[in-house]
Amino acid sequence: MASARPTVRPLSPHLSIWKWKVHMAASIFHRVSGNALAFGALLLFGWWLFAAASGKEAYATFHEVATGWFGMLVGVGLSWMFWQHLLGGVRHLVMDGGTGYDLKTSKTVATLVFVGAAVMTALTWALILMKGN
Template identity: 60%
Template sequence: MATARPRPLSPHLSIWRWRVHALVSITHRITGNAMAFVAIPLFTWWLVAAATGPEAYETFYGVARSPIGYIVGVGFTYSFFQHMLSGLRHLVMDTGAGYELKTAKTSATAAYVGAVILTALTWFAIYSHKGF
């Protein structure tokens, strides 16, 4: 009878170094799920409130203009831009380009920085609009 050889052990998560190009991939999945499971129902609430009448829309508007509403709005704006930019990054990588370590790290960092800049520009435009 053959003796069983010990199987190799997979490294534990604490051994792996978390790099930005791995985190942007994980963030892409998280932001996609956040938009699917939370932003779409909020968008639907907005549409139904707008179609139902002024009272229903005032309720939605009051929640949206609350401090929590602004936090959720900024969060979903960031989520949208992060998902979009990392999706574009993955689209380019699907062509076979951008797999070099330096390029992958640069494009992942650019996705994070770009999402923050686009979110800030969007909310700056919202706040600078007259009548806001």
């Protein structure tokens, strides 16, 4: 016979125990950036291919948006995701080799991933904008 009272289950304490740390954020951003790159590539290249196949007017619209402020914003975001994912992947590869697990090294390398992604994104766009002139 079933009990009339609902079963009270304990709640997971993870929200009250875990605090955001840079090495945890680096791992989460590695996953997020991979998914964002896949989605962004499908969307961007799908639109480009569709516009190219649809004729001059459709391609002109694509080109106008892609080279405008919104296209540049998307480009910077995808560039940052690329560098974040690449550097995070190198971090995970090194850790898969069994090194870099001590707390100080893990935090330092995770911080370098974020800083490196920002620097590489800035350098990428500096080169892109210099080539445009």
